[in-house]
Amino acid sequence: TPLGMTQSVVRGDRHGTVRGATVGYSRGPDGSWRDLGDLAGSMGAGGIYTTLGDLQKWAENYARPRVGTAASIAQMMTPFTLTNGKSTGYGFGSSSTSRDRSSASITGARTSRTAR
Secondary structure, three states: OOOOOOOEEEEOOOOOOEEEEEEEEEEEOOOOOOEEEOOOOOEOOOEEEEOOHHHHHHHHHOOOOOOHHHHHHHHHHHHEEOOOOOOOOOOOOOOOOOOOOOOOOOOOOOOOEEEE
């Protein structure tokens, strides 16, 4: 892979197994833990599994692009403006969490993860 992310996979089949995967969980209204599963059927929106090491490689690409260019990264981080002039706060796949765009986030399901 261009970034050397050899421990990342997209699980396209929700019935498939990902070696070493974790399970998301959340507290229910009664305080018990609930398994949240994932969005494996929604390519890009879920079913993406990675390691901390691969995630670090991906994050470092924002600061020192090996895939894409500084201009394409800047475009990804530039929030889209609606026709009414309001900013969405979200660019092409990422959002900036600071005014100077020095930090970024990717939104998604807010789950806690634990290894089984």
